[in-house]
Amino acid sequence: MSTVALPGVEAATADGGPRRRLSPWQAWGLALLAPYVAVFLVFVLYPVGYGLWLARHPQSYVQLFADPVFAGSVVNTLIFVVVGINLKMAAALFLSGFFVTARPWIRWLSVLFILPWAVPSIPTILSIRFMLNPEWGVVNQVIFRLTGADGPNWLNDRWIALSMAMLVHIWKSLPFWTMILIAGRLAIPGELYEAASVDGASVWQRFRFITWPSLSTLYLTSAILSMIWTLGDFNSVYLLTGGGPADLTHVLATLGIRYLRLDQVDLAMATIVCALPLVLPLVYFMMKRLSR
């Protein structure tokens, strides 16, 4: 900590002259910034540097690419991100239009609608996991009662299990993105809609020529940010399927942790390095956007 704060202080006092008067302010500035700088250096910069150093062996990548679980995880991750994001953002866009409709009961519903976001994910994901239990879960029991046939073994098939993990992810994060888009819609001046209804515009025309142009930037930013977070979503997959059946539903986020638990840190870091080409451009885009 002190290594960061001290050079600035010395430089300011040694300079003398007009700068000298500023020095207590500069010194306090550095002192107040120092705790975060220390946190960053110790818990971000050093670990990331150390991690990249661990991932330097080409051998790790050869081993990683030879592991069929890795190829499967890459495919799963891409599907999870592309399908998941588009479904989620389209639903959020639609529902934000629903929730800005002025009705008392819709206001009450919007309060309930936040619940999946407000409660921790572990118990609710486990709850969904039991609902999908082939023998005892409520979903298959209802299917049996209605049709007399046995429902599918939801978490024992790669594609069904992955789709369920995607639904869990959407269930959890849909309220947040809907809230963001509601805020965006509420910022659109009401006069635009009044003028449009005077001109006899249809619902679609109002959306196409008023709502969408005002919302598109926010929508894109949200989609990118959501993509970054979805790439790092560990809970939805790990707590629902545990990566199973037979490690077929892993995504890169859970695969890295799987290698770590198997004490193959080199492979864990190599997995993360392989995810970076996906993550870094998105991070760059977001930083550009926020730094403006």
Added chain:
Amino acid sequence: MKRLLTEARLVLIGIPVAIWTLLPIYHMFLFSISTKEEAFSGELWPAHPTLRNFGIVFREQNYFLNHFWRQFANSLLIAVAVGAITLVVAAGAAFSISRLRTRGGRLVLNCALFTYFIPAAFLAVPMYKAMGTYGLLNTQWALILAMVTIASPYAIWVLKQASDKLPWELDEAARIDGASPLQLFRLVYLPLIAPSLVAVGTYALLLAWNEYLYAFLLLSNDKDITLPVALGHFLSADDSPWELLMTTGLIYALPPAAIYYAFKRYMVTGLTAGAVKS
């Protein structure tokens, strides 16, 4: 007639949305008031609702619940510590960057933003190794510091946004009156950004209370772990007492939900504004 049609359409959207939202939470609640037999029967309401499960959890009368209160206290302590430390770290940094215009502040802010955008599951692996190097593994400090690392970038960003909106004349007036930087910080700055501090503190607290991955990696001793890790342990057995798991899960989920709704006013204005700027 047209009006009636609009209402009908709204209701047709509203009902599926309500079912979709509430089903997993209702299912959890249903298990918590059912005996094991009734929970597994697939009924939508138990014939004999009971609070027995809550008694078992509170009295720790199950192998998986041996340390329930201890783990509850761990979760609480860690969440409060993360909230408090994040507030101190982030308020200082935001004040320094925004009001004192400290040299290098821009760079630090960019580092923080970069950390914010790196998915936490990817940072977990190197963080785990580093905690091992520091000898912090399996101590609660590891989890507290890891969560402060994850929570503070966003906290700094939100507080900096709020600080930039304060009138610059305030600082000048304070300087002319001979206030020290610390007095400006304590007496002028902190009271003015109090609503954002509430939002950020709550954010960090909830983030730490809800965290599963880091808690599960960094802690292993049954007496040190937090509630979510304990919930995960239920899955290790084939015949897990799911009704107790759901009961514990419900107890664990209630405090953050209550806090969220209590501070919703601050959370929505303070955090959504900072989350995505169009």
